[in-house]
Amino acid sequence: MGYREELASGRVAFAHLIKVWHERNGWSHRVLPALAEALDLGRVHNSQLSMLRNGKLASPGPEVFLALGQINQLLAAEVRGGVLGEPLLQRLADHPELVAALESSALPVQDEGVSVLGPGELLEVFVGLRQPPVAFDLRITSDEAGPLSAALSQLFTAGQPWRLCRDQLMAAYPVEKRQRRERFAEVMAGQRDFSAAELDSELPDLRRTLARLGATGEGDLGPDQFLELLRQQARAMGVVGETGRGQLDLAAAIRQQLRDPGCSLLSGGLQDDR
Secondary structure, eight states: OOHHHHHHHHHHHHHHHHHHHHHHHTOOTTHHHHHHHHHTSOOOOHHHHHHHHTTOOSSOOHHHHHHHHHHHHHHHHHEETTEEOHHHHHHTTTOHHHHHHHHHOOOOSOOTTSOOOOHHHHHHHHTTSSOOOGGGOOOOOHHHHHHHHHHHHHHHHTTOOHHHHHHHHHHHOOOOOHHHHHHHHHHHTTSOOOOHHHHHHHHHHHHHHHHHTTSSOTTSSOHHHHHHHHHHHHHHHTOOSGGGTTOOOHHHHHHHHHHSTTOHHHHHHHTTOO
């Protein structure tokens, strides 16, 4: 492709990266600009970040990539399991709201087993010369979010009723935030679907849930492999795309159950029902 196409592709990829980074950490759009200013790592305005998330900022200045890249490197180096290193705590002593945001979640943009992305690498993503980390470039579409949610519920419950799986699943789900736990339970119970952005941000913890259940090892499924597994499950269930939703003839399915030989009280009376 020509350089114009590379630039356009890079902007889309970078927009997705920034969006997933925020969703995965549960940050408001003010966190990164405030961190850049408080730590004197460069400058990125709220409006610039919003335009980057929407792929509408064609020519951001070098300070934007300097700020985002240095913040990313700092998170990887000085935050471990929600605990900020003492040097970072001291630098943010006058910003308790930022400390709270990072203690809640501070995942950097990084490929598994690969060095964290700095200013130069982020610039390369933006101009289309570098692919984003796989975990930040899964690009779930809004049309497939519902089918993938159904596939996820089917996979995690092994097709069993939610009430039989609830305690095990909720114990394995590694997230502590009440809102996310409630949302996860609703999806598993079939009461709602994840949106595309929600599913993007949930994927790392969903993979950890599968491992904590003992169904897979910690490193058995990469982000792309896990997403492909869900897509295969959705296809097998026949719920791919919105056209696959809502086609179940529920009455016919119930009648079929009632005809089952195991339903001895009712099966005889329904044998001739068409």
